[in-house]
Amino acid sequence: MAEETRKLFDAPWEADKFVCYRPSGIGEINIRVKSSKNELVAGYVTTTETANRLARLPELYDALNKQAYYRCVDCLRHTANTIDDIPLNRDMIEHGCPKNRTDCGAFDVWTLLRKVRDGE
Numbered sequence: 762m763a764e765e766t767r768k769l770f771d772a773p774w775e776a777d778k779f780v781c782y783r784p785s786g787i788g789e790i791n792i793r794v795k796s797s798k799n800e801l802v803a804g805y806v807t808t809t810e811t812a813n814r815l816a817r818l819p820e821l822y823d824a825l826n827k828q829a830y831y832r833c834v835d836c837l838r839h840t841a842n843t844i845d846d847i848p849l850n851r852d853m854i855e856h857g858c859p860k861n862r863t864d865c866g867a868f869d870v871w872t873l874l875r876k877v878r879d880g881e
Contacts, residue, residue: 763823763827766823766826767797769822769878771797771798772819773797773816773819773820774816774818774819775794776809776815776816777793777795778790778791778809778812779792781805791805791807792806794806794815803815826850827850829850829853829870829871830850832866832867833853834847836862837859840860854871858871
């Protein structure tokens with residue numbers, strides 16, 4: 762996972778199971794998702810699958826970021842004079858496509874990554 766993603770999400774996240782007892786004495790398993798600093802990221806969920814899905818969100822963000830960037834680099838390298846002319850992925854999240862293309866799949870990904878990064 763990229764260092765920027767780790768910092769943004771306080772990743773990695775993990776699911777933590779525990780048993781909660783009701784006043785009737787019946788135990789129920791609750792799962793919470795915690796950050797790398799043991800802070801609660803997601804409230805209590807009742808299925809392991811849901812907790813694991815939530816815990817994987819930083820990894821999903823990172824994977825989408827990488828794949829969109831690879832796609833854009835492939836497109837941009839044909840018109841770039843040097844490798845330095847190709848923006849970094851954090852610049853792509855901030856500003857989108859330098860060619861101002863909105864007709865490729867990466868445009869929607871950059872928009873979504875920006876919203877996730879900014880908490881919108």
